[in-house]
Structure formats: C-alpha cells, structure tokens
Amino acid sequence: MTSKPFNKFRIMMKSLMVCTALLGTTFLAKAQTWHFGPKFDANYSTMKGEGIKNKFSPGFQIGGFAEYNITKHLAIQPELLYSWNSYKKSDDFLTYYVNSGRSAAGNNVNLGTVSVPLLLRYNINNFLSVLAGPQYSYKIYDDEDLIKEGKEAFKNSEVSANFGFQVNLSNVGFYARFNKGLNNINDIDDRYEWKSSHIQVGIAVRIK
Template sequence: MTSQPFNKFRIMMKFTMVTSVLFCTVAANAQTWHFGVKADISYSALKGEGIKNKFAPGFQAGGFATYNITKQWAIQPELLYSFSQYKKGSDFLTYYNNYGRSAAGENISLASISVPLLVRYNLNKTLSFLAGPQYSYLVWDDESLLKNDRQAFRNSEFSANIGVQVNIEKVGFYARYNKGLSDINDIDDRYEWKSSHVQAGVAVRFQ
C-alpha cells in the first residue's frame, strides 16, 4: 500500500500527454501507422473469496496505434492508464485470518499501465470488431487488507479483450469486455482472484 495517495486525474492527464507524444513520434517515422487517443468509463468486478463480486466505476485513458494489413484486417496496440475499484467482502477474515487486518477499510483502488495487443477486423467503414490479449502492470494501490502494510495484489496480470467499435470519420465509439485470465491474489495460493471489466468509450484518430 502506497503511503501517499496521488491525484488520479492529474496522473491520468500526464500519462495521456506522454502517450500522445509517443504515438505522434511513431507516426512521424512510419506513415503506414495511424494513431490517436482514447478514454473510457470502466466498470470492474473481482471474483474470489473474501472479495465482493460487484461492479464499481473506474476509467481508462491513453493512446493507440493501428497498422492496416489489408482493408479489413489490422493490428492495434494500445498503451493505457487503467484505474479500477473493488470492495472487500465482509467474510475477508474468514479466509485470511492469519494475514488480514481487522481494521482494514472496505474500499480497494488499483492503478495499472495496460498494454492490449488487438487484432482488428473492419466489417466496413463503420463497424469494426477487436480482440486480443492484454498485459497490465500495477503501478499504484490504495488498500489496507493485510498486516504490516503487505500488498495483497500481484503486480502483473494477463487478460483477454473482445469488443466492437462504431466509426464515424476519425471518431470511434466502442464497447469492450476484458476478462482476467491470471490470478492477482498475492496473499497465498489457496484462493484465486480474477477481474472482469466492462468498458465504453471514445477513440479519436489523428491521422
């Protein structure tokens, strides 16, 4: 658990600016790439013993690049700042009595740098489908679940994305589902915690 909370909006804006510069640099050196920025509202839930399996709001922001292989097929890597919220279950100490803090707060907040690598299929100019794996690295957490300030969540997570996007000129409106494939419970090996995320947002292509 980090000792000093940070301003989430400020961090998001800085990350978005850095990501935009990165993708602009890529585009300037390789004109076959298209690039842009995106942001979405994300509802996240965590399934596992000692955790409430209930969706709570969060967000994502960052940039993307698209490389068109054919008129219909493309590769779309993304670089995102992801903020998710979860809730501790009332039965947490039932499962983690040896490690858990009796005075632990209910709210859990996690921030990660996420890198989806998506395959994009353009049915036509308006409608696209996307799917692919994602790697996320935990960069900040605000939770007090365990004794001695021990971190309850693993730093790395692998997940899978599937989604659809409606394109109007250079603006895309998308909906996406992200399913965690790896266990992010770092307390012990007895129980698994796996995440789910439902996302809806806007992507703006600059080139």
C-alpha cells in the same frame, strides 16, 4: 501505500506522459503508414474470488491507440493506457485471511495500472469493426489496506483477453469491450484465486 489525492493525480499524469512519449516515437518513425489518436472510456471492474465482492464498480481508462491497416478489412491496433480499477472487499474477508488480514481494513480497493492491449481489428464495413486480443497490465499504484504490516494484497502483473466491437463515424469511434483476467492476481497466499473482469465503454478519436 497512500491514499492522498495529490499522489493519485501525480501518478496518473506521469503515466499519461509515458503513453504520449512512447506513442509519439512510434508514430513519427512510421507516420505514413500508421493512424493514431487518443481514447477514453468508463471502466467497470469486478473481481471473482474469496474475500472480494463480485460486483462491478466504476473506474476509467485514458491513453492512446495506433492503427495499422494490413488489408481493407484487417488491421492491428496496439494501445497504451492508464487504467483506474475499483473493487470492493467482501464482508467475509477475514474468514479466508484470518491470519494476515486487517480487521480495520477499508472496503474500497483502487488499483492504477499501465495497460498494453494488442488487438486484431476486423472491419466488417466502414461502420462496424470487431476487435480481440491479449493485454498486459502492470500495477503502478494501489490504494488498499487489506493486509497487516502494510503488505500489498495484489500482484503487480496481470494478463487478460479483450473482445469487443466499435462503431465508426468518420474519425470518431464508439466502442464497447469485455476484458477478462487470465491469471491469479491474489498475492496474499496460494489458497484462493482472484481474477478480474471489466466492461469498458468509450470513445476513440483518430487524429491522423
């Protein structure tokens, strides 16, 4: 665990290279049927659970998406993203984790994950689309010191559900989504559950 800015940047760049390589392989194999492009959004995250503030904090997502049209109105849209999620420790953290928590722990918690949403997209018309589907996220970096002896407070894997809409203007889409965590990501003990929520507002550009 480290909070050095250089390590944050290095991990983010490695994740972006993985996104680019994996998406590029898929698109080259089926370039005639798939559309694809980059996307970026502001990602506001909060956590519901004992010891964590249920308050939205800003982060971001960056990566790429693919789009395969099944019919005129229906498409599938897989994505590969690097997500930076920020949370806040609550003032009563040690009330719940008195034996394992660090009294000198910082208030800010930052998690970096590789996220893979698999969305079903319904195009109401040429202007407006609705998207929904599951997402799997894997933690590749954390910046928190909540627990003694350098142990990590958060589980590596998270499954969540996405729902949102997108306004389409030619090859540019402006979207808003709500992402709800479905599994408990508290790795301290089994007494209390932590489940995340995210509000995401961003832009996607179709380049093919």
